[in-house]
Amino acid sequence: MLQVNKRTLEINRDLAEADASETLTSYFEIVRRQFPTMVAIVSACVILALLYLFTTAPMFTSTASMVIDTRKVQLFQQQSVLGDIAVDSPTVETQVEILKSENISLAVIRDLHLVNDPEFIGGGGGVLGSVLGFVSSLFSDGHSPSEFELTRKSLQRFEKNRTIKRLGLTYVMEIGFTSKDPAKAARIANAIADAYIVDSLEAKYQATRRASIWLQDRIKELRTQASAAQKAVVDFKTSNNIVDTGGRLINEQQLAEVNSQLILARAAMAEARARLDRMNDIQKQDIPDANVADALKNETIVKLRAQYVDMASKESIWSAKYGRDHLAAVNLRSQMAEIKKNIRDELRRIQESYKSDYDIAVTREESIKSSLANAVSESQLTNQAQVQLRELESNAQSYQAMYDNFLQRYMESVQQQSFPITEARVISAATMPLVKSYPKSLIVLAVSLLGGLTLAFGVAMAREISDRRFRTTKQVEDALGVGCIAILPVVSTLPAGTRPGWRMPGGGRAGDSGRQPDLLRYVVGNPLSRFSEAVRSVKVAADLNQIVRENRVLATTSTLPNEGKSTLSSNLAQLVAHGGARVILVDCDLRNPSLSRALAPEAKTGLVDVIAQKVKLEDALLVDPETQLSILPAGTTSKLLHTNEILASKAMHELVSLLRTQFDYVVLDMPPMAPVVDVRVTSTFIDSYIFVLEWGKTKIDVVKHNLRTAPEIQDKLLGVVLNKADTKALARYESYQGRYYYQKYYARYGYLE
Numbered sequence: 144m145l146q147v148n149k150r151t152l153e154i155n156r157d158l159a160e161a162d163a164s165e166t167l168t169s170y171f172e173i174v175r176r177q178f179p180t181m182v183a184i185v186s187a188c189v190i191l192a193l194l195y196l197f198t199t200a201p202m203f204t205s206t207a208s209m210v211i212d213t214r215k216v217q218l219f220q221q222q223s224v225l226g227d228i229a230v231d232s233p234t235v236e237t238q239v240e241i242l243k244s245e246n247i248s249l250a251v252i253r254d255l256h257l258v259n260d261p262e263f264i265g266g267g268g269g270v271l272g273s274v275l276g277f278v279s280s281l282f283s284d285g286h287s288p289s290e291f292e293l294t295r296k297s298l299q300r301f302e303k304n305r306t307i308k309r310l311g312l313t314y315v316m317e318i319g320f321t322s323k324d325p326a327k328a329a330r331i332a333n334a335i336a337d338a339y340i341v342d343s344l345e346a347k348y349q350a351t352r353r354a355s356i357w358l359q360d361r362i363k364e365l366r367t368q369a370s371a372a373q374k375a376v377v378d379f380k381t382s383n384n385i386v387d388t389g390g391r392l393i394n395e396q397q398l399a400e401v402n403s404q405l406i407l408a409r410a411a412m413a414e415a416r417a418r419l420d421r422m423n424d425i426q427k428q429d430i431p432d433a434n435v436a437d438a439l440k441n442e443t444i445v446k447l448r449a450q451y452v453d454m455a456s457k458e459s460i461w462s463a464k465y466g467r468d469h470l471a472a473v474n475l476r477s478q479m480a481e482i483k484k485n486i487r488d489e490l491r492r493i494q495e496s497y498k499s500d501y502d503i504a505v506t507r508e509e510s511i512k513s514s515l516a517n518a519v520s521e522s523q524l525t526n527q528a529q530v531q532l533r534e535l536e537s538n539a540q541s542y543q544a545m546y547d548n549f550l551q552r553y554m555e556s557v558q559q560q561s562f563p564i565t566e567a568r569v570i571s572a573a574t575m576p577l578v579k580s581y582p583k584s585l586i587v588l589a590v591s592l593l594g595g596l597t598l599a600f601g602v603a604m605a606r607e608i609s610d611r612r613f614r615t616t617k618q619v620e621d622a623l624g625v626g627c628i629a630i631l632p633v634v635s636t637l638p639a640g641t642r643p644g645w646r647m648p649g650g651g652r653a654g655d656s657g658r659q660p661d662l663l664r665y666v667v668g669n670p671l672s673r674f675s676e677a678v679r680s681v682k683v684a685a686d687l688n689q690i691v692r693e694n695r696v697l698a699t700t701s702t703l704p705n706e707g708k709s710t711l712s713s714n715l716a717q718l719v720a721h722g723g724a725r726v727i728l729v730d731c732d733l734r735n736p737s738l739s740r741a742l743a744p745e746a747k748t749g750l751v752d753v754i755a756q757k758v759k760l761e762d763a764l765l766v767d768p769e770t771q772l773s774i775l776p777a778g779t780t781s782k783l784l785h786t787n788e789i790l791a792s793k794a795m796h797e798l799v800s801l802l803r804t805q806f807d808y809v810v811l812d813m814p815p816m817a818p819v820v821d822v823r824v825t826s827t828f829i830d831s832y833i834f835v836l837e838w839g840k841t842k843i844d845v846v847k848h849n850l851r852t853a854p855e856i857q858d859k860l861l862g863v864v865l866n867k868a869d870t871k872a873l874a875r876y877e878s879y880q881g882r883y884y885y886q887k888y889y890a891r892y893g894y895l896e
Contacts, residue, residue, distance in 0.1 A: 176875045177603035177606055243305075245298065260297070375538075458479065667770060708812065728772060732777065830859070
């Protein structure tokens with residue numbers, strides 16, 4: 144695989160970049176990485192829930208339903224003395240609070256003798272209740288509780304187990320009680336409803352009783368006031384001569400009668416005047432015509448007019464027949480004149496009669512007018528007194544109405560006091576429950592499982608966010624901008640191997656009394672292990688990268704000590720040398736030459752001596768007889784003060800150039816970057832650096848800081864090696880990096896580590 148270093152500018156990103164964007168890829172990956180922790184947390188929550196279910200005493204809840212009903216039994220079709228309040232939502236909520244009051248609770252406790260019930264005065268049920276009771280008994284002073292203390296303790300437990308609520312927006316209230324005994328729960332729930340009804344009836348009875356007493360006093364006072372007001376009205380009428388007949392005053396009645404008489408008198412006078420005027424007009428005629436005669440209804444005039452007409456007809460005939468001078472015609476005319484005179488005399492007599500009637504009508508009208516004037520004068524005087532009379536009558540009526548109203552109210556209160564009614568009634572009595580209401584096993588298990596999952600995921604997220612350490616290849620690529628060329632698994636047990644002896648110049652052997660270096664040459668003893676395969680990945684990456692630049696001089700370094708750079712250097716050199724190449728391993732960690740102490744603890748000369756030209760290169764080298772690997776120890780470094788000057792010296796450059804000509808690969812074990820600056824001065828003669836990070840331990844911020852301050856190292860990074868990786872845990876971070884694929888491939892050979 145070709146690993147090309149990214150630009151240094153990509154690594155030097157802002158330090159304020161969010162941690163989550165660098166470490167988290169998806170929630171699924173978080174769950175996979177933190178799966179054991181999450182399983183442990185969820186299991187603990189479920190176990191706690193099971194313990195809770197097994198140790199908690201079962202509780203039973205019984206409920207009763209009560210409605211606020213406005214359709215009361217109207218025994219007396221009268222309005223309540225206290226005035227019934229319209230039932231609305233605030234009224235129902237008020238009744239709910241009354242149900243929750245201590246007055247109702249204490250009534251139930253007193254009626255059912257709950258102060259003697261161990262459930263209400265004990266420590267509670269179950270293991271937890273027993274423990275709490277035992278602990279409280281240890282701290283008690285030993286005196287027996289008083290009646291008041293028992294009552295308050297029972298009240299506290301009673302209110303804790305009681306539930307009262309309104310069902311939605313209805314007028315129905317639900318009363319529930321929870322107890323260890325189902326029969327007791329039903330009994331107490333019904334007792335609460337009964338106590339509420341009794342309390343409501345008692346409250347109305349007391350209110351009605353107080354109202355009756357107040358009404359009695361008020362009725363006595365109103366009776367006295369009404370009597371005084373009526374007496375004042377009678378006295379005023381007597382003093383002002385005001386007589387009332389059928390609802391009307393006498394003067395008003397007289398005035399109305401006189402006025403009616405005046406109207407009739409005026410009509411009679413007008414009629415008499417019309418007859419008189421008509422008679423005057425008739426007097427102007429010689430003989431009244433038939434219409435006038437009939438209108439007068441006078442038999443004498445009618446007969447005379449008939450005779451006159453008959454004679455006139457005869458006279459006309461005789462005059463025409465015998466002439467006007469005929470004696471018969473003259474006699475007829477004389478008789479006609481006599482009849483006309485008689486008619487005039489009769490009309491004159493009628494005229495005098497009409498004139499007399501007219502004079503009488505005028506006189507009567509004048510008399511009635513005088514009477515009317517007197518009545519009006521008296522009425523005006525009476526009206527002035529009537530104003531004050533009306534005020535007195537209004538006061539008397541008001542007092543009488545108030546007296547009647549309060550008397551009626553008093554009678555109603557007496558009736559209601561003997562038969563009180565209430566708006567509340569029970570619509571569903573509490574019955575003994577058959578199934579426990581608490582604890583609900585399924586709900587507790589579901590809540591514990593859900594809570595465990597939530598807590599586990601929260602812990603997993605916290606661990607991921609706080610885990611600022613390298614664990615995956617993607618973290619390496621995102622944080623450092625270089626590829627992860629290998630992941631070395633942790634080797635927990637070292638296989639037995641032959642103690643090697645490093646061949647010294649002259650045929651001697653070194654290391655016979657040193658520490659057994661099996662881990663430093665693990666690839667030789669376990670060539671088919673995953674560890675060896677990962678070291679091969681480093682060698683392949685170096686070979687493929689030679690297309691970009693020469694990679695014959697390789698240096699291994701790390702950020703902090705004990706990350707395994709020396710182990711990688713030794714095994715990489717052993718692996719390449721075991722393959723037949725000429726390889727030299729140089730210990731350049733002059734501050735802490737751990738590689739030299741492990742491989743050549745008895746070596747007297749080394750790198751420092753060669754640079755100082757005290758010994759020749761050939762005399763300081765050690766050779767592995769099995770892999771033919773050449774080793775150049777650090778030499779004597781205890782008295783060195785400026786190791787960086789040694790590594791940056793011209794002699795060091797010349798030595799590396801000489802090693803290039805004699806060996807195919809030069810592997811240098813460099814010191815870590817964080818404690819010392821030695822590795823930074825070697826960039827002029829190093830082809831590529833291999834950066835070793837301890838899996839799950841090395842912090843990302845520390846590595847980024849060190850690489851940011853050493854751009855010359857960044858430019859020559861071959862890649863990063865994650866060392867000491869836990870393959871089982873690694874499979875949760877990157878499934879393709881687990882042990883499964885490698886084991887499946889090599890299982891048939893039996894070479895598994």
